[in-house]
Structure formats: C-alpha cells, structure tokens
Amino acid sequence: MEVLASSSLSPIFFTKHNKINPNFSIQVKLWVSQPPKISKACNFRYARNRSNKPNSNANPGLVFVCNRFLCLVERNDHRKVMVKSSVNFRKKVSVALVRLVSVLLVSSISVVTTDSPSWGLSEENLLFLEAWRTIDRAYIDKTFNGQSWFRYRETALRNEPMNTREETYMAIKKMIATLDDPFTRFLEPGKFQSLRSGTQGAVTGVGLSIGYPAGSDGSQAGLVVISAAPGGPANRAGVSPGDVILGIDNTTTETLTIYDAAQMLQGPEGSTVELAIRSGPETRFLSLTRERVSVNPVKSRLCEIPGSGSNSPKIGYIKLTTFNQNASGAVKEAIETLRGNNVNAFVLDLRDNSGGSFPEGIEIAKFWLDKGVIVYICDSRGVRDIYDTDGSNAIATSEPLAVLVNKGTASASEILAGALKDNKRALVYGEPTYGKGKIQSVFQLSDGSGLAVTVARYETPAHTDIDKVGVTPDHPLPKSFPKDEEAFCRCLKDPTAACYLNQGLLFSR
Numbered sequence: 001m002e003v004l005a006s007s008s009l010s011p012i013f014f015t016k017h018n019k020i021n022p023n024f025s026i027q028v029k030l031w032v033s034q035p036p037k038i039s040k041a042c043n044f045r046y047a048r049n050r051s052n053k054p055n056s057n058a059n060p061g062l063v064f065v066c067n068r069f070l071c072l073v074e075r076n077d078h079r080k081v082m083v084k085s086s087v088n089f090r091k092k093v094s095v096a097l098v099r100l101v102s103v104l105l106v107s108s109i110s111v112v113t114t115d116s117p118s119w120g121l122s123e124e125n126l127l128f129l130e131a132w133r134t135i136d137r138a139y140i141d142k143t144f145n146g147q148s149w150f151r152y153r154e155t156a157l158r159n160e161p162m163n164t165r166e167e168t169y170m171a172i173k174k175m176i177a178t179l180d181d182p183f184t185r186f187l188e189p190g191k192f193q194s195l196r197s198g199t200q201g202a203v204t205g206v207g208l209s210i211g212y213p214a215g216s217d218g219s220q221a222g223l224v225v226i227s228a229a230p231g232g233p234a235n236r237a238g239v240s241p242g243d244v245i246l247g248i249d250n251t252t253t254e255t256l257t258i259y260d261a262a263q264m265l266q267g268p269e270g271s272t273v274e275l276a277i278r279s280g281p282e283t284r285f286l287s288l289t290r291e292r293v294s295v296n297p298v299k300s301r302l303c304e305i306p307g308s309g310s311n312s313p314k315i316g317y318i319k320l321t322t323f324n325q326n327a328s329g330a331v332k333e334a335i336e337t338l339r340g341n342n343v344n345a346f347v348l349d350l351r352d353n354s355g356g357s358f359p360e361g362i363e364i365a366k367f368w369l370d371k372g373v374i375v376y377i378c379d380s381r382g383v384r385d386i387y388d389t390d391g392s393n394a395i396a397t398s399e400p401l402a403v404l405v406n407k408g409t410a411s412a413s414e415i416l417a418g419a420l421k422d423n424k425r426a427l428v429y430g431e432p433t434y435g436k437g438k439i440q441s442v443f444q445l446s447d448g449s450g451l452a453v454t455v456a457r458y459e460t461p462a463h464t465d466i467d468k469v470g471v472t473p474d475h476p477l478p479k480s481f482p483k484d485e486e487a488f489c490r491c492l493k494d495p496t497a498a499c500y501l502n503q504g505l506l507f508s509r
Contacts, residue, residue: 091098207232211352355411437467
C-alpha cells in the first residue's frame with residue numbers, strides 16, 4: 001500500500017496492488033485535515049478492539065487519548081504511558097491509524113478479488129470464455145439454473161482440461177449441461193453451418209422429412225419417412241414415404257424426438273450417416289453421404305369434394321414442412337394459386353413441422369389474420385415485446401380455415417397454430433403439440449463453431465405458456481389420418497374410409 005499524497009484538507013490516496021492479478025488494484029480516497037492551531041486543549045480518542053466478535057464488550061486492546069500537548073497510551077492491562085504530543089507526532093499517529101484502517105479495508109476486499117485465475121489464458125481458454133460470455137449476456141434465466149455463473153467460470157478454468165480443441169468443446173458442453181435446458185446447445189463448426197444453411201433454404205443432410213407414426217396405439221416404433229427429396233441421397237438409395245427409420249448411427253429412434261433425429265441426420269457435407277430402415281417386412285442398413293439438398297417447404301393441392309353441379313366444395317390443402325427463409329413466400333404463392341381456383345376453405349397442415357425461422361412464422365400468421373396479437377415475447381421480467389398485425393399483409397382472412405397438428409408440431413409451428421386458434425381464425429385438429437415454448441438465437445464463435453441459446457419464451461395471444469405442454473387442439477383427428485396430400489383428399493371424398501372426415505364438420509365450430 002502506498003500513500004501517494006496528503007496535506008491539509010487534501011485527499012489521501014491509498015493504492016493496494018493485487019499481487020495475484022497485477023491488472024487489478026484498489027484505490028481508497030480519504031479526506032483529512034490537520035488539527036487546528038488553538039490554545040485550548042482538543043481531545044481525541046482512538047480505540048483498537050482486538051475482539052473478532054461483533055458488538056463485543058471486551059476491553060479495547062489499545063487506546064490513544066490525545067490533546068494538543070500530550071498523548072496517553074492506555075493498554076488493556078490498564079497501564080498508561082505518557083507521550084509528548086506534538087504536531088509531528090499527531091500527524092504520524094493519524095497516518096498510522098489511516099494506514100491501519102486502509103489495510104483492514106483492502107485486505108477484506110482482496111479476499112474476494114483473488115478468486116481470478118493467476119495464470120495466462122491460452123487460446124483454448126479464450127474460446128471457452130467467449131462461449132461463457134455469450135451465454136452470460138443472452139440467456140433468458142439470469143439465475144443460470146440456480147448457480148453462480150461467475151464462480152462456474154473460475155472453477156472451470158482451474159479444473160477443466162482445455163489443452164486441445166476437443167477438450168475445450170467438451171468443457172463448453174459440460175458448462176451448458178448445468179443449465180438443464182435441452183434447447184441451449186453447442187454446435188461444432190460443421191453442425192453450425194448445417195443449421196445456418198437449413199434456415200436459408202438448403203440442408204446438408206440426406207433429404208428426408210420425418211415424422212411420428214400415425215395413430216397412438218404404439219404398434220409402430222421408430223420414425224416415419226414423410227417424404228424423400230427428389231434426387232437426394234435417401235431418394236437415390238430407394239427410401240420411400242412410409243418407410244420407418246429404426247436407427248441413426250447405432251442409436252435407436254424409439255426414444256428420439258423428430259427434433260433430435262433431424263439434428264442427427266444433418267451434418268458436414270461429405271460426412272456419412274448410418275441408417276436402419278424398415279420397408280414393409282424388410283429391414284435395410286444404409287450408409288448415406290450427406291450433401292446439400294434444396295428444401296421446398298410447401299406442398300399444396302386442390303381437393304374437389306363431390307357435390308351437386310357447380311356447387312361442389314373446393315378445399316385448398318397446404319402442407320408446410322419447415323420454416324426456412326423460403327417458407328412465407330411459398331405459402332403466399334400457394335394461397336394465391338388456390339384462391340385463383342375459387343376454393344371455399346383452407347386446410348393448413350403443420351404436422352411434424354419442427355419449426356425453424358421465427359420471423360417466417362410471424363409473416364405467415366399475417367397472411368391469415370386481419371388484425372390481432374400473434375405472440376408475446378417474454379423474458380425473466382415478463383412481456384418485453386409484442387408481435388401483432390394490422391391486416392396490411394392479409395390475403396386470406398374470410399375463408400374457413402382448419403389447422404392440423406400433432407406431437408411433431410413444434411416451435412414456430414406452435415406459434416402459428418396458437419395465434420390462429422386464440423384469434424378465433426382457425427379450428428385446430430389433431431393432438432397436443434410438442435410444447436417448445438422457448439425461442440433460441442444462434443451465435444457464431446470465433447473458430448466457426450456456434451451456440452444456440454434460449455433467449456426468451458413466448459406466450460400465445462391468450463397469454464398461454466405452452467412450454468412442455470403444447471397447443472391443445474379443438475378436436476382430434478381420426479386414427480391413421482394420412483399425412484400426404486393425395487390421401488388427404490381421398491379421406492374427404494370417401495365416406496366409407498376409416499380416415500373419413502366430413503368437410504362440413506371440419507370447419508364447423
């Protein structure tokens with residue numbers, strides 16, 4: 001500790017240098033004045049109490065009682081020593097006392113500040129800190145699952161091995177696991193690029209759209225192929241709609257969500273993925289090489305229901321499989337095309353749509369609503385933003401609308417379904433949705449890897465928090481209701497079919 005300056009009515013600066021972390025020091029500023037030069041005795045008293053107990057009644061260990069001329073030093077054994085008082089002596093005593101107080105102050109603070117690591121930070125440490133800082137700033141839960149986020153950083157830097165990039169990635173994953181949030185996750189460079197390209201209209205994968213088995217009797221295990229992109233790796237290998245994926249890279253799909261399975265199917269271009277596929281009674285094992293596959297997020301069809309003459313009902317069927325950057329444009333085109341064919345009603349199929357781009361979901365909701373709230377965005381303090389519409393982007397607000405959902409309907413799909421339901425714009429059919437009521441933002445790290453971080457949660461227009469609960473449909477669908485557009489039309493036309501759904505009741509409240 002250094003006394004940098006002192007004079008009458010001037011500040012005294014005390015600087016305490018931290019020997020463990022030389023970049024950190026504490027400076028204490030005190031205002032002091034010399035005793036006034038008056039002839040009348042001016043007493044002052046200072047007691048140093050050695051007791052560590054607060055509010056202790058123990059005798060002070062050392063007492064100074066001074067006036068202008070003399071100082072009496074009184075010890076705890078009641079022995080007294082007379083000391084000549086002088087200006088110089090009093091100044092020395094004052095400085096000594098200030099030093100004593102300052103040392104006690106700075107020492108107590110140093111106990112807290114010496115938690116910082118004393119070693120130099122390596123490149124791997126800096127990458128770990130970059131990930132830690134990203135979560136610190138963006139994560140929705142500022143309690144970080146009830147832990148000291150700063151203390152975790154210091155402990156990890158001391159104890160976690162970070163000598164290689166793989167060890168650093170493992171340390172980051174271990175840190176994220178303490179949040180107990182399945183949607184906040186670390187993405188290696190290849191997976192990060194795959195995720196980014198997936199929201200831009202192309203996916204580095206095998207070209208499969210997957211979903212849960214139809215029906216709820218549990219007779220089918222695994223995940224069902226909804227479609228295989230024409231010309232994609234899976235399509236070239238003979239994978240067809242209706243095939244069942246039993247395993248991905250030696251991991252059974254019985255306990256996988258379509259969200260997890262989609263992540264496993266994607267990966268760096270040129271890498272391989274092993275699939276166990278059941279086609280009818282036959283089970284095949286395929287090794288497919290991932291490549292960039294263009295994804296058309298929308299399929300549509302005009303279904304004409306038998307009727308009398310020119311009054312035959314026409315239903316426009318739109319299946320939306322993902323929310324990439326092409327989704328809103330493709331949905332708008334489908335709506336306009338079907339309206340050009342004078343449809344009487346629409347069916348929007350969101351089954352097995354695991355989400356994607358949040359802004360695309362907002363734009364698609366605006367097509368169907370003339371006004372109203374679409375979604376509330378909330379953080380730990382409550383509602384922080386509101387997305388609504390004034391009808392300026394609406395193109396189909398008058399025709400009856402039914403929305404189809406299932407447990408594979410997640411994220412942006414649930415925002416869309418919840419907005420249409422709560423605004424009384426559509427009837428929702430199917431089963432409760434996945435229940436992903438949180439919103440993630442994607443952040444790129446300096447080495448090309450990335451983080452998907454939960455930054456907010458959302459509530460539907462009726463202020464329903466659907467996280468882990470899902471959107472509750474208005475009505476169930478018949479068992480084994482088909483998921484492709486051709487079979488959908490047949491189920492509306494044939495009253496004898498097990499999947500028959502009366503189109504009059506489909507849009508009736």
